[in-house]
Amino acid sequence: MTAPVRQRRPRQLSGRPGLYTSYAQQLRLLNTRPKLLTVSAIVLLAFVLPWLVADETLSLLGVAMAASIGAIGLNIVTGYAGQVSLGHAFFLAIGAYTASAVSGAPDDDTIGFGVTNVLVWLLAAGLVAAVFGVLVAPLATRLRGLYLAIVTLGLVFLGEHIFAEWQALTGGAGVGRPGPVPVLFGVELNSSGDVLTSDQKLYLLMLASLVVFGLLARNLARSKVGRAFAAIRDRDIAAEVIGVNLTRYKVIAFAVSSFYAGCAGALVYTITGFIEPSSFNLLLSVQYIAMVLIGGVATISGSIMGAFFITLLPALTRQLPTVAPFISEDASSPLNVFQVETVLYGLLIIGFLIFEPRGLYGIWIRIRNYWKAWPFSY
Amino acid sequence: MRELLSSFLAGLGQGSVYALLALGFVIIYKSMRVISFAQPALMLAGAVLVSYLVGPFGFILAVILGVAGTALLGLGIERTVIRPMVGKPVFVVAIITLGIDIALRVVINGFIGTDVRQVGDPWGFARVSLFGVTVQERYIAMFVTTAVVITVLFAFFKYTRLGLATRAAAFDQETALAQGISVSSVFALAWAIAGGLAAVAGTFVATGAGIDQQLWIIALKALPAIILGGLDSLGGAVIGGLSIGVVESLVATYQLDYAPWLGDNFSVVSPYVVMLLVLLVKPYGLFGTREVERV
Numbered sequence: 327m328t329a330p331v332r333q334r335r336p337r338q339l340s341g342r343p344g345l346y347t348s349y350a351q352q353l354r355l356l357n358t359r360p361k362l363l364t365v366s367a368i369v370l371l372a373f374v375l376p377w378l379v380a381d382e383t384l385s386l387l388g389v390a391m392a393a394s395i396g397a398i399g400l401n402i403v404t405g406y407a408g409q410v411s412l413g414h415a416f417f418l419a420i421g422a423y424t425a426s427a428v429s430g431a432p433d434d435d436t437i438g439f440g441v442t443n444v445l446v447w448l449l450a451a452g453l454v455a456a457v458f459g460v461l462v463a464p465l466a467t468r469l470r471g472l473y474l475a476i477v478t479l480g481l482v483f484l485g486e487h488i489f490a491e492w493q494a495l496t497g498g499a500g501v502g503r504p505g506p507v508p509v510l511f512g513v514e515l516n517s518s519g520d521v522l523t524s525d526q527k528l529y530l531l532m533l534a535s536l537v538v539f540g541l542l543a544r545n546l547a548r549s550k551v552g553r554a555f556a557a558i559r560d561r562d563i564a565a566e567v568i569g570v571n572l573t574r575y576k577v578i579a580f581a582v583s584s585f586y587a588g589c590a591g592a593l594v595y596t597i598t599g600f601i602e603p604s605s606f607n608l609l610l611s612v613q614y615i616a617m618v619l620i621g622g623v624a625t626i627s628g629s630i631m632g633a634f635f636i637t638l639l640p641a642l643t644r645q646l647p648t649v650a651p652f653i654s655e656d657a658s659s660p661l662n663v664f665q666v667e668t669v670l671y672g673l674l675i676i677g678f679l680i681f682e683p684r685g686l687y688g689i690w691i692r693i694r695n696y697w698k699a700w701p702f703s704y
Numbered sequence: 705m706r707e708l709l710s711s712f713l714a715g716l717g718q719g720s721v722y723a724l725l726a727l728g729f730v731i732i733y734k735s736m737r738v739i740s741f742a743q744p745a746l747m748l749a750g751a752v753l754v755s756y757l758v759g760p761f762g763f764i765l766a767v768i769l770g771v772a773g774t775a776l777l778g779l780g781i782e783r784t785v786i787r788p789m790v791g792k793p794v795f796v797v798a799i800i801t802l803g804i805d806i807a808l809r810v811v812i813n814g815f816i817g818t819d820v821r822q823v824g825d826p827w828g829f830a831r832v833s834l835f836g837v838t839v840q841e842r843y844i845a846m847f848v849t850t851a852v853v854i855t856v857l858f859a860f861f862k863y864t865r866l867g868l869a870t871r872a873a874a875f876d877q878e879t880a881l882a883q884g885i886s887v888s889s890v891f892a893l894a895w896a897i898a899g900g901l902a903a904v905a906g907t908f909v910a911t912g913a914g915i916d917q918q919l920w921i922i923a924l925k926a927l928p929a930i931i932l933g934g935l936d937s938l939g940g941a942v943i944g945g946l947s948i949g950v951v952e953s954l955v956a957t958y959q960l961d962y963a964p965w966l967g968d969n970f971s972v973v974s975p976y977v978v979m980l981l982v983l984l985v986k987p988y989g990l991f992g993t994r995e996v997e998r999v
Contacts, residue, residue: 410795410798465980465983465984468983468984468987469983469987471794471795472738472739472794472795472798472935473931473935473983473987473988475739475795475798476739476927476930476931476979477931477979477980477983479924479927480927480928480976480979480980481976483924483973483976484973484976484977484980486973487967487969487970487972487973488967490967491966491967491968492967609806612802612806615799615802619799665810665813665814668806668807668810669806669807669810669811671803671806671807672802672803672804672805672806672807672808672810673803673807674803675799675800675802675803675806676785676800676803676804676807679789679796679799679800679803680785680788680789680800683796
């Protein structure tokens with residue numbers, strides 16, 4: 327028997343940039359020239375940004391990037407695989423505490439092993455969270471849809487209780503503990519050096535992590551695993567009939583999602599530098615759900631846009647009192663920016679779901695399609 | 705023994721509040737196959753409404769007006785936000801109700817303020833002796849009121865035309881439509897009933913300690929109750945609610961003596977532990993219908 331001869335197709339026909347002659351070509355990461363150019367431009371700009379903007383802005387952008395990793399994680403399980411999870415805050419917490427326990431000072435009040443290498447504690451945070459994800463996954467294989475949403479909601483409440491009570495690890499409610507200590511290749515990232523300030527170094531760490539995690543997720547989504555996820559999301563019974571092993575892929579989805587959440591939790595609290603056990607509540611889970619829904623379900627770029635939107639929203643609402651003086655900055659007054667912020671989370675979720683279910687990504691697609699055909703309407 | 709009994713009765717009282725909330729969840733679920741995460745906000749709205757009305761009208765009238773007001777609020781939510789989403793995936797609608805809950809609670813918190821508001825109930829923390837066991841009066845009031853409300857509700861579903869229409873729509877929407885039943889008014893009715901039940905529950909939750917901004921978390925304990933009973937079983941919701949209340953109360957009484965390593969206030973999260981255990985054994989709850997699906 328002779329091996330099947332793979333037919334060679336021309337990579338691209340001249341003058342027809344939009345024509346794909348093979349499936350692999352269509353699935354390429356940067357399948358069009360404009361996409362290649364804009365993505366490189368954005369990444370390049372992001373890497374030179376530390377020398378262009380103020381340090382406070384950098385730390386805010388750094389948090390947004392770390393949150394993006396978490397949002398990508400939630401999008402993998404909820405957007406790609408269709409398993410609704412309200413328990414993302416729980417996995418973020420596990421990552422944050424693992425990282426700070428691994429890197430914390432051994433002689434502190436709270437547990438610490440003094441291993442401050444970023445690569446070590448980041449991996450540990452992801453893996454421990456992934457283990458918990460795998461433990462939850464058997465429930466997901468038995469349950470569907472809203473049952474699963476309720477169970478993961480219960481997880482957040484259980485987690486809140488455990489983190490408040492386990493004072494050796496978390497410092498207890500109202501006390502908290504310091505966040506992870508980042509040291510990479512012998513450079514302390516959270517103290518300012520001769521060349522770079524701590525904010526600049528942390529920003530670059532977040533950016534590099536986001537690029538790596540984003541690429542990995544994008545590659546996962548266009549692989550066999552990603553297609554299995556989509557099949558499960560669209561119709562799980564049909565997926566099983568065509569040979570997708572439901573248990574296996576649901577476990578993978580939860581493991582990968584929790585891994586991302588764990589890393590995101592570790593990175594976010596590296597920047598903020600302090601972990602309060604009561605912050606891992608239902609609202610945090612809802613914020614991540616909002617990132618995914620506002621950004622765009624089952625898109626990586628959407629997750630990043632959504633995470634930036636939600637993380638930068640407080641910075642925008644803090645500016646409101648200068649425009650609308652009847653909104654106060656004081657938390658105890660009847661109408662204040664914190665209330666506006668929370669209401670906005672709710673209203674934005676509702677508004678996007680009703681008017682643009684594809685999220686910010688969908689808005690971008692609309693704009694792109696409009697200009698593609700301009701000056702014709704279609 | 706006496707301690708056990710009094711803890712059990714207190715649990716039944718608290719559990720009947722969970723049962724009311726759980727019924728609200730189940731009624732909405734049966735009619736539109738959606739879990740409404742807006743229930744905590746409705747509960748809080750009911751309690752706050754009563755606390756404002758109790759001054760001019762007295763407790764009984766305030767509760768009735770509060771129930772009516774919250775039912776209207778539920779109806780309003782259904783008409784404005786949920787209606788455009790009929791036919792969309794249930795996950796989307798559920799998340800929308802989550803959004804409603806967050807937005808609405810901020811508004812309600814504005815009315816609560818930083819102080820604790822009282823609903824002006826006649827019971828307070830007064831105790832009464834029942835067959836030699838001391839129980840707080842308010843737990844008895846909760847249990848009796850819930851029993852009455854549930855009886856009326858079940859009778860409504862069983863004997864009235866509208867109740868029959870509701871059951872028909874829950875069973876098969878398209879067939880019900882073909883028989884001339886207005887499914888949209890069934891949806892509206894479900895939300896109104898859920899709102900009313902939440903208001904009653906909210907009032908009772910607020911008896912004793914009063915209303916503060918953290919009260920809404922109690923409404924989410926109805927979720928373990930409906931999981932326990934099965935999402936689409938009214939009777940299951942009642943039994944689930946009562947059991948969750950009893951479990952919570954017993955854990956609160958005995959956990960610190962027998963399992964102190966679980967930490968303070970473990971009783972608050974014990975319903976969720978029960979829920980996880982039940983789901984591992986029976987994925988559709990004790991009385992829920994097993995989903996049968998075609999490809």
